[in-house]
Each structure stands twice: as structure tokens, then as C-alpha cells.
Amino acid sequence: MTDTNWEMAEADVLAAIGDALDRGNDAVLATIIDVEGSAYRRPGAKMLIEGDGGAGSLTAGCLEDEVRGLANEVLDAGRPRIETYDLMGDEDVWGLGMGCNGIITVLLEPLDASHRPAVERVAHGTDCATLTVVGGDRPLGERGIYDPDDGFAGALPEWLVADLADRTAALFDAGRSETISVDTDDGSVELFVDTIEAPPELVVLGSGPDVTPVVELATRVGFRVAVVAFRGALSEADFPAADTVHTTSPPKLRESIDLDADTHVVVMTHNFIDDRLALGELLDTPVPYIGLMGPRDRFEEMRDELAAEGVSITDADADRIYTPIGLDLGGDAPSTIAYSIVAELLAVANDRTPRHLAERAGPIHERRAVEPTE
């Protein structure tokens, strides 16, 4: 397993699961279904094990070898199993002192066709949740799937779906994955509801060399990236990290590429007229993020020209226009400019207010009463 596979974005792990299903080889999927205490990753983190290869990760290297060692047993048994790893305490259980300070519960399953529906939805840009029996009166590993368009499908009995429908939708809406209990006259079941989000979409308008690091960094953190060039015919070879490359003109932007409520757009053509024309087009779409490179004055000039054409920028538009683009991280080098743009994209796509996590957690000046542990 290479480092790159270990670091793989969640949607790419799903794609790797799809590839493994296509190949039809024996493979095992390990999924964190519960965490107590401190852990590097949250429930829903996945690792695929296929022969000596695989994709994804469960922890920061604490458990991967252990879990990999169990894969053959799972394949031999031909059925799912659940393992709980207690990494708490001082004892050096894993030989390298890699106590990750949490109790992590992992579902290991032979990969099978029940994993396909989630793979397909994510490949088509649709968020979904899988519902997997992890305890109680139903077979371990029995699985259903939910998405807001098609509702529930899969192998779970109707009484079970009826009972958990509301809670599944709530977890899905919150983007959360956790294990829930169902207790009815028909039976008691524990299910892991795993919300799986399709990768966020990014469209970059521009074709200069500064587009390249934005594309590379954005794909690295999981965006699906389309590059749109307005001048000169470009191809995938010009931006090897991009998922797609398009050539069009600003007035044809909306017919050339899908610009929906999940699409983030970075405008960096460095051409004032192209940027202004593109901005005018984007205002007619529901895109939630329009990042516009350049200083505020440049945007104000655009606003004036748009106003002269009868296009006004509403307060709702102002909320989705980010100019100057990027987070304030300092630095003037191309790599830091790109870094600050993608940091902003992450914050917006994940609905976060950019600040130090330590600040969110509150000041550490406030002392707890000191209770010596010995």
C-alpha cells in the first residue's frame, strides 16, 4: 500500500471499491463504525484490502497492519466480522507504542455486490447513506441504501426501514455517520448509518500557469475539477491533474458546463473582460461560490460595468462572491496563492468559518483544577 493510496480521498476509495468489484478478485472492506476517545479518523473511514494492495486508511498507521492481517481470515470465513481495538492507556499493545488513545470498532466484510449502489451514486455525484447491520436480530452485514431522490433500497426488511427512516435522513442531512439502535416488536437491530458524500465540484476559469497548482491542490483534497479555458484550445494534457478540460467562450459558459448548486467556481483568467463576462454568466446560475482573483477595486470596476448593462449584484450574490479570493494566510508565491484559494474552497464546501481549531475549542488559558494522576 503506497502512501498515496493511504492518503486517498474518500470518493477515490469508493472508486477503488468499484474497480475491485469490476475485477472480481477477492477483497475485504474495513470500515470504522464506532470511535470512543481520541482517534485520527471518524466513523465511516474505509480501507480496502485486495491482495497486497488496497486503498484508504482507518488510522494514522496504528491499525492498518493489524486489520490487513485479518483480511484473509474474513475471506476464508466468507462473512463479515467486527473487531474492537482498544488503543487507550499506557500499555504498549501494538509493539511500537502507537497507542492512538481511542477505542475503535471496525467492520470487516468480504467485498460484494451490496457495495455497488454507493459506488455508483458517488460516481454520479450523488450523496447517499448506506445502512449496514452490525448487531442484533438481523444478519451481520445485511445492507440497505438511502438517497434523498430515490429513498431507500436494498436488502433491509420494511419494518426496519420504516423505523429508521427519519433518523437516517437526519444523519444524512447532517453529513454524519454513526451506529444507531432499532428496537421494535419485530426485533432489535444495531445499524451503522454511513453518510457518503460525493466529491465537491470545482470549475476553474483560466488557463495560465497559476491554474495548475490550484488544480493539483484541489484534487488532492478531494474536489472533482474542471478547467475551462476561454482562449486557445486546451486539452487534458495541459492540466493533467484536472478531471476534465473544456474550451469555450464566456457567453457559452453555461451551455458548456454544468453549473449547479454544488459547483464552486474560481475565476482567474487574468483578463478583465473575460472575468467580467464570466461573472455576469455566473450570476445567472445557482453556484454557491464565485472566487474572483484580483483586488477589490477590480471587482468594483466590474460591478460598475455590469450595472451599466443593467445587471445588479444582489446581497445574496455578494454573499457568494469572494474577492480578493482565498484565505488570508500570507505569502505572495504562486504556491501560497494557490494554497490559500483551495483552503477557502475547503472551508466553503464544508461550511466552516476559517479559524484555528484551537480557537474553536476555546482558550487554553483557563486552567482546570490540577489533579495529579499518580
Added chain:
Amino acid sequence: MTDTNWEMAEADVLAAIGDALDRGNDAVLATIIDVEGSAYRRPGAKMLIEGDGGAGSLTAGCLEDEVRGLANEVLDAGRPRIETYDLMGDEDVWGLGMGCNGIITVLLEPLDASHRPAVERVAHGTDCATLTVVGGDRPLGERGIYDPDDGFAGALPEWLVADLADRTAALFDAGRSETISVDTDDGSVELFVDTIEAPPELVVLGSGPDVTPVVELATRVGFRVAVVAFRGALSEADFPAADTVHTTSPPKLRESIDLDADTHVVVMTHNFIDDRLALGELLDTPVPYIGLMGPRDRFEEMRDELAAEGVSITDADADRIYTPIGLDLGGDAPSTIAYSIVAELLAVANDRTPRHLAERAGPIHERRAVEPTE
């Protein structure tokens, strides 16, 4: 010129200048010495042109080919020249409509030994400023250098140094590069004062797979990165992106590696005891940033244990301890965790409050009086 060279961090451009000097081939250095209006990069941005190769960039692709085209003329003439590029206005001066909306002044010089002192200081981790004549009564390209330890050196006459010493030190302290005027009885001179900062230092304590993306992203944005492993002998081959890799134990940390007021430290061993021992050592150093992976509770446990050993965390320490580590950008995947850590490192190293640049620029809801431009 590859994209990677175009994106190169400033210190790496300096290193490339040093390599070109070592090779002794003809080469030209182009430096932005003034910007009016909107431009992608600020004064001090550098591009080296050596045959068909080179390093660094001046703009987002607007001017690089133009400047490259002048390099042979500069070499033939054997002396510096200054070019001003007016990219304002609607006229499509550069054939591709890449109007970058600014007036950019560039100094082009044959590379010579006067560039060596800055290269050497940056290579040794010392910030410096070069002072280059760009107009007036002294020869174009005449150059001096300043750093706070050694003061002024180089070719500039004493009367000139005496006059500009205070202003140079002020620009240096502010991390700014700009052109200043000297007007005395001895003569009138325009000088470009170019503050060149050595790359920030990062020490990562840890050896898990999650260290790799932190190292890769941090080097990409210009940090010099040392990885320190406490368990098992590791080598440069384990972290190819790192500048150095060290193996030691927490009590020997301070004698194994330089931990000074310019060194940022990320603590991510995933081992509670190692992290606590390392934290205790770090508190005895002047490092300005201690990023500690894990939730706040985990730190509070460490604080209690340190207190039981008689080590207390002062308010000044609390200000440099960042835990949970990273900016709040969302996402749980290894790549996004690493991304948020390096985003925090950039903000701290550059002394910025992480927030949207658009927020810093003020709300765009407030309308300007609309004055149609036609």
C-alpha cells in the same frame, strides 16, 4: 520552463540562482521592482532565465514570454536594463488578451557575483535585503546587501548607505520590498530594496503515514522541513519530500535538532507518552508554534501530567500551543487534515489571522455610487 519551476518557492528560486552561478553559464535574472494597479505578484518576484530553462515567475503567465525574449539582448549588451509593461486598459497588447491590469516594472540583469551574497544568506537561513541601483546618479545594477547581524556590505558608496540605512532596516523589518529615492548633495539615486526571507523552518515529530502529506504540502509552500522519528530508525528515503530526517528520543530532542525562535513544530507521534515528553522539551525552547494533534482533552491530560512533574504551562506557552492542530476547514480525510495543518502553519509563520481575504477587505454589500463607464 516547467510548471513546477514556474511555481517554485522563493527560496528555491534563490537556490536555483546559486546553482546557475556555480555552473557559470550565461543567465539573466528578472526582478519585479515596481507594481501599479492589480498584479499577480508583488515587487521582489524573480524569474531566472538560463538558456531554455529557468526558475520562478513574475506574473500569472502574462509577461514571462516577453521577458524571456529580452534575455538574449540583455546578455549581448552585458548590462542591466529596466522594462515597464503597461497591462492596463482594454487594448489587447499581448495578443492573448492576458491584460493583467497593472503596470509592472522589471529589472533585467546578467547574473553575476553580486547576486551570490543573498543566495548564501538564504541558504544559511538568514533573512537579508539587497539594495540595487535602478536609476539616478549611480550605475544601474550596482548592488549592496544588508542583514541585521552583519549590517551593510557590497558595492554601494558610504554616503548612499548612510542615507538609506534606516529606511532599509524599516523595510526589512516589515518584510517589504520597494523602490526608494535617495537625494543628497552627493547625488540622487533610486534603489530597489528587496527583502528576501529565508524559508520558514518546520520540524515534524512523528513517523506515521500521516506525516507524509504534511511534509509534501509544507515543502510545496516553501517550508524547510525536518522529520523527527522517535521509534525505529528512519531515513530520508522514508520521507522523500523532507529536507532532513532524524531519529532520536524525546529527552534527546533538543540536542538532536535546532529548535529556535524561527522553528515551527508539529507534534503528531500518535503516542501519548512521546507527545507529552516532547511537549515538555519544547516548552524549554523558544519555538513560536507547537501544533499538537489530538483533541483538547488529550492536551489537558498532558497538562495534568506535566503539572504533576512540576512543569506548568504559562499563558505565553498557551499562546504558542495550537491544539487541536490546524485550521477549521472541515473534512476528515488524511489529505484534508494535512491541508488544515499546513494552512495553520502558513498563517502563523506569516503572522496572519486566518479568515477570508474578502472579509479583510470589508463587506461588498456596501454599494458605491454607480457611475456608468460609458
